Amino acid sequence: MSLAMPQPDAAVLAKRAEIAADLRTIVPGEGVVEAPNEMRVFETDGLTAYRQLPLVVVLPETTQQVSRILRYCNERNIRVVPRGSGTSLSGGALPLADAVLLVMSRFNRILDIDYVNRCVIAQPGVTNLGISQAVEEERFYYAPDPSSQIACSIGGNVAENSGGVHCLKYGLTANNVLGVEMVLITGEVIRLGGKHLDSEGYDLLGVMTGSEGLLGVVTEVTVRILQRPEAARALLLGFPSSEQAGQCVAEIIGAGIIPGGMEMMDEPAIHAAEDFVQAGYPLDVEALLIVELDGPGPEIEHLIGQVEAIATDNGSTTCRISQSEEERLAFWAGRKAAFPAVGRISPDYYCMDGTIPRKELPRVLAGMREMSERYGLRVANVFHAGDGNLHPLILYDANIPGELAKAESFGNDILRLCVEVGGVLTGEHGVGVEKRDLMPVMFSQVDLDQQMRVKCAFDPNHLLNPGKVFPQLRRCAELGRMHIHAGKMPFPDIPRF
Amino acid sequence: MTTFTPTADEDVVASVQWALAENAPLEIMGEGSKRGIGRPAQTEHAINLSALSGITLYEPEELVLSARAGTPLAKIEELLKRNRQQLAFEPMDYGPLLEQPAGRGTIGGVLAGNLAGPRRLKAGAARDHVLGVSVVSGRGELFKSGGRVVKNVTGYDLSKVMAGSWGTLGVLTSLTFKVLPAPEMEATLLVRGLSEGDAAAAMALAMGSSAEVSSAAHLPEGISTPTLNVLLGSGPKTLLRLEGFGPSVAYRFDLLHRLLRDGGVIERIDDSTAVWAEIRDCAPFADNTDRPVWRVSMAPSEAYKMVAELRMHAGAAAFYDWQGGLVWLRMEAEPEAEGIRALVAHFGGGHATLVRASPSVRASTPVFQPQPPALAALSARLKEQFDPNGILNPGRMG
Numbered sequence: 001m002s003l004a005m006p007q008p009d010a011a012v013l014a015k016r017a018e019i020a021a022d023l024r025t026i027v028p029g030e031g032v033v034e035a036p037n038e039m040r041v042f043e044t045d046g047l048t049a050y051r052q053l054p055l056v057v058v059l060p061e062t063t064q065q066v067s068r069i070l071r072y073c074n075e076r077n078i079r080v081v082p083r084g085s086g087t088s089l090s091g092g093a094l095p096l097a098d099a100v101l102l103v104m105s106r107f108n109r110i111l112d113i114d115y116v117n118r119c120v121i122a123q124p125g126v127t128n129l130g131i132s133q134a135v136e137e138e139r140f141y142y143a144p145d146p147s148s149q150i151a152c153s154i155g156g157n158v159a160e161n162s163g164g165v166h167c168l169k170y171g172l173t174a175n176n177v178l179g180v181e182m183v184l185i186t187g188e189v190i191r192l193g194g195k196h197l198d199s200e201g202y203d204l205l206g207v208m209t210g211s212e213g214l215l216g217v218v219t220e221v222t223v224r225i226l227q228r229p230e231a232a233r234a235l236l237l238g239f240p241s242s243e244q245a246g247q248c249v250a251e252i253i254g255a256g257i258i259p260g261g262m263e264m265m266d267e268p269a270i271h272a273a274e275d276f277v278q279a280g281y282p283l284d285v286e287a288l289l290i291v292e293l294d295g296p297g298p299e300i301e302h303l304i305g306q307v308e309a310i311a312t313d314n315g316s317t318t319c320r321i322s323q324s325e326e327e328r329l330a331f332w333a334g335r336k337a338a339f340p341a342v343g344r345i346s347p348d349y350y351c352m353d354g355t356i357p358r359k360e361l362p363r364v365l366a367g368m369r370e371m372s373e374r375y376g377l378r379v380a381n382v383f384h385a386g387d388g389n390l391h392p393l394i395l396y397d398a399n400i401p402g403e404l405a406k407a408e409s410f411g412n413d414i415l416r417l418c419v420e421v422g423g424v425l426t427g428e429h430g431v432g433v434e435k436r437d438l439m440p441v442m443f444s445q446v447d448l449d450q451q452m453r454v455k456c457a458f459d460p461n462h463l464l465n466p467g468k469v470f471p472q473l474r475r476c477a478e479l480g481r482m483h484i485h486a487g488k489m490p491f492p493d494i495p496r497f
Numbered sequence: 498m499t500t501f502t503p504t505a506d507e508d509v510v511a512s513v514q515w516a517l518a519e520n521a522p523l524e525i526m527g528e529g530s531k532r533g534i535g536r537p538a539q540t541e542h543a544i545n546l547s548a549l550s551g552i553t554l555y556e557p558e559e560l561v562l563s564a565r566a567g568t569p570l571a572k573i574e575e576l577l578k579r580n581r582q583q584l585a586f587e588p589m590d591y592g593p594l595l596e597q598p599a600g601r602g603t604i605g606g607v608l609a610g611n612l613a614g615p616r617r618l619k620a621g622a623a624r625d626h627v628l629g630v631s632v633v634s635g636r637g638e639l640f641k642s643g644g645r646v647v648k649n650v651t652g653y654d655l656s657k658v659m660a661g662s663w664g665t666l667g668v669l670t671s672l673t674f675k676v677l678p679a680p681e682m683e684a685t686l687l688v689r690g691l692s693e694g695d696a697a698a699a700m701a702l703a704m705g706s707s708a709e710v711s712s713a714a715h716l717p718e719g720i721s722t723p724t725l726n727v728l729l730g731s732g733p734k735t736l737l738r739l740e741g742f743g744p745s746v747a748y749r750f751d752l753l754h755r756l757l758r759d760g761g762v763i764e765r766i767d768d769s770t771a772v773w774a775e776i777r778d779c780a781p782f783a784d785n786t787d788r789p790v791w792r793v794s795m796a797p798s799e800a801y802k803m804v805a806e807l808r809m810h811a812g813a814a815a816f817y818d819w820q821g822g823l824v825w826l827r828m829e830a831e832p833e834a835e836g837i838r839a840l841v842a843h844f845g846g847g848h849a850t851l852v853r854a855s856p857s858v859r860a861s862t863p864v865f866q867p868q869p870p871a872l873a874a875l876s877a878r879l880k881e882q883f884d885p886n887g888i889l890n891p892g893r894m895g
Contacts, residue, residue: 116701116798117822139707161650168647174654175625188871195796197822198611199661200848200866201876201894203624206657210650227707250558256581256678296707296752299745355646357559387647427648435651442651443641450640451653453882457875469652482636482885484517 003050003433005467008098012055012078019078020056023100026068031106033057042083042101046148047091047434049350049404054081054095061106063181063189063219070217071187073100079463080185082213084124084156087148089351090432092160092212092468099466102217104155110134111220117195118225119178124155124218128162131223140225143170146428147336155218161210163428165261168386169294170226172428174209181220182208185459194222207454212430213465215458229294232260233304234328237311238285238318242266245287246361248314249385252291255310257303259386260294263335266365268380269342269393270334276341279334282318289385290331338382339393346378346395350407354418355389355427367417368392375410377403389427390418416441431469439471453479500543506631506639506670512544513668513888514637522888525664527567527603531610533595535663535864535893537856544668546605553671554645557582561628561645563673566605573604577676585677586626587614593783594790594853605669611661614777615712615738618704618819624660626675632659632667635884645673658879664890666883680740685769686753688735688761693717693801693817696735699760700820701798703737706756708749712738713820714776720816722780728772735761738773776818782827787855789832790825795847797821803844810836834862865895 012019020034033039034056044051055078060066073080079099086093095101107123110131114120115138120131128149132141145164146152152162157173158180170176179193192205199205208215239245245264252259265273265288274281281288291307293300304321311319322328334341342349356364365381372379378395392414396407415425415435419442425435439448448470455462456476466473501512501523516523524543526532546567554563557580564573570588577583588607592599606612608630613622620626629643632655642655659669688699696715703710716725716734737753739746754763766772775781782790795803800821807813812829826837832851841847848866851859868876880887 114798115705117796118704138705140705161654163648163650171621171625172648174657175621184871184875190869190872190875192872194846196794196845196847197617197819198613198622198624198794198848200794200850201868201872202662202666202879203611203657203660204872204875204879206624206660207653207655209657210654227705230707253560253678254558256681258678295709296745296748298748299742302742302744355644355648357556357561357646359556359559384648389646389648422644423646424644424649425651427646428650430650431652439652442644446638447640447642448652450634450638450883451642451655454653454655454658454879457878457882480882480885482517484637485514 005096006473008096012098016055019100022072023056023058023069026072027058027060027065031059031061042086042095042103045086045088045091045093047089047094047432050091050094050433052095052097054101055098057101057103059103059106063183066102066183066217066219067187067189069100069102070183070185074185074187074463077461077463079466081465082159082217084153084159085127085151087152087156088160088430088432089353090426090430090434092430092432094433096467104153107155107219114195115140119195119222120225121220121222122154124158124221125153128152128154128157135225139228141228142176142223143226144173144176154221154223158209158218158221159211159213160428160430163389165263165384167384168262169258169260174206176224177205177209177221178224179222180205180208180218182216182218184216185463212432212469214455214469215464229260231297231300232292232294232328233300234290234292234322234331235304235307235311236318236320236331237289237291237316238282239287239289239314239316240285242287242365243362244315245289246358248289248311248316249358251310251314252307255306257307259291261290261292262386263290264288264383264385265335265338266381268378269338269382272341272345272380273334273338276344277333277337279330281334285317290335335382342380342393342395347397347399350394350396350411352392352394352411352414353389353426353429354415354423355387356418356421356423358385358388360421360423364390364417364421368414371410371413375406377407377410388423412438433468436469437471449474449479456480498541500545502545502548504548506633509544509549509633509668509670510637510639513633513635516542516888517637517886520886522891525668525890527606528569528601530597530602531591531595531606534591534610534852535859536895537860538890539892546668547603549670552576560676561673562676563645563671564604565671566603566669568604570602570604570607571600578679581679582676583679584626584674585616585620586622587616587620587777588612588623589614589777589779591852594779596785604672608660608669608672609662609664615714615773615818618713618822619711624657627656627660627672628675629673630656630659630669631671632669634667635886635889639670643673647675663893665880665894666889668889681742682746683738683740683769684746684750685766685772686737686739686750686757687729687764687766688757689732689764690761691715691733691735693804695760696733696817697798697801697821699735699757700737702756703753704820706752708739708753709741710737710753711740712773715817715821716781717816720781720814722775724771724780725775728766736772738769779825781816782814782825787853789828789851789858790853791828791837791849792852793824793826793837793841793847793849794822795824795841796845799844800824803840806840807837832858832862838866863895867895
């Protein structure tokens, strides 16, 4: 592993057996795993380039157990890495050699389905899709749908502020979570939000969402559920250039239309997908756009012609409108299979996750083509065109020495370009360990210090998930110091009253 | 008394650094339209941000707008309107309720108060639309968080921490918001004569349907304003707003009508913008008095039960927005803070904020909902990390 992680605490490593025994008094039976061969399954998450066996694995079942585990670790200065389903693409759940891995998968029950207040209370280990399935008989669903939704847990979604393909219209996790019960590193249990809206004080729920397991451990989640849209239809649009496809997206939005989903693929991604699933994609286009309209039938009928006209005006050479549910799903089949499809044409691929202002797409794609030549690695692109979230897939072969490092370096250059054009390092996969060292590209030291001070309010000894998100861990006492300079009346020229 | 009127971020930094050196707490204000909310200011000095003004970026097709913190909200809304766009969270105007002129307030104040309107139910509050901020902390340091794109999970979302912090964590200097297309049209379905319990049931039915209702409010008997009287007449009124493209609104109105027709007399209100503005701004209680007004957030299904119980103990007028999830209460006499909060806790939990009361009442009553000890301690630690010397709006939040 080339990644620098916090130095393991030798004193903690030496007490491994004792710590496991202590944890057994909190979580009896099979809830504590310490045999290396049994811990192997937890050594990595969705970012499989990095692996590390944890100190010990604990799988609590109750909030009280979580509280006792955290209090125990806090009192003994033992690090803790929380883990949901382990699908993080940024290494958010990567274990540490000296840290207890706190696995939340046994928190797998739905506690309350409340159709009147349109919310569900679930334990954090329930899968994202599990929530939608629990309410589907009443035609409800939970809107954020990350592509790992079969496996990823709602607790992990809170930690990562997960997105999906419908974010522009329906929002991210942060906009669909109403409340959490969580445990602080001290073992204190607090509740933020609930079935009501907004917060009585500071928006701690807002900062907790997307905090990547560094602030606390969520033990219960209340989410908003929505009535399923009555219908959905999709348009499959092919363009000779990504500029035209981009302009088409801009004009759809300019016409006041917010589609449920709007996905773009570039030529390499189109070809890989078509070879894999034969979705019927045109192979003579540079950019493919899937625009999905959802809502009441008459609304879709009203808008579909408008979208078609905008596409034609922008030079689309393919325009197919789904005439049945089967056809709509067929349009999506290629897009949904894009990652495995790319996996077929290359031994390995590295999935990136920047967000850019949409209008910068042609510039970023051109930049990527140039980098692709320079690094000698191919790249395929899928793009959540509605919200500007770009997923370049860098193709490489891990068996060729140095190629992974080259792919990572290529990826870093792409993310730097995203920031340069006004975008960000990560749209939905999180910083984790993967983008940690790039944080200074986007933030000044002052910006990062203020984020770390938020961490200090929750976990002053950096025991929760250290080594993630922040490139450099600064002691809270040091961060708290302030240098006050003798007061000079500011801008004395300006009149005051 | 010194009031700083910065015109650039560096001026804000200099003001806060001066205040730190002098140990002189500052009141943070824009146009002062919401000064009456919270504990009365306990400072001698102030920063007035109204000269730190201007829209710095607006790209309609990218759905993004940035402005300096002191930019008047009215100016932003006007520009958006010209481009058939809007701030979808529909920030309310506290002016009329607080005996201030209508139409004032800045974009910084919109986030600092985490404002929202009747569309909160469907579209969220200011917290859900802010994409990025620049802030001067109580340490006198300028930091930024977030960006200008919708999908962003890079680092902690400090923009959300600023939402509803009422100037106690930092001085906002610029903000970036997501903007959205304005609906082509709106229509409101009005059901007359429902009791508060029946209205709660009707609103739940409507919100749980596929009619995509964007706002749901209930005005009980006697709750009105001159404008509402003219537009809607008297008697209890349950209002359901539909927005979007013409054919869609027509179709959804029929759907809703079929769903609710057995429950009461139904009418269609075609031009309902003014109706929802009155509800948004709590106009029924904008009576030029300082009788205590509460803003209560709770589970929609429980609101009318809480109100019924309250009326057995104290004189209170009430109306409901957000399907009942937002209760506006006007007390006849005393604020009854403990009683109201106990009832909210009893009926499923939530929070009650005393948004209007005389300065002396606000000085002696917890305006914001008190938190349980562990949460209160965490909030205090967070405040300390942003403003260690307590120089920004000290005491305002309790």
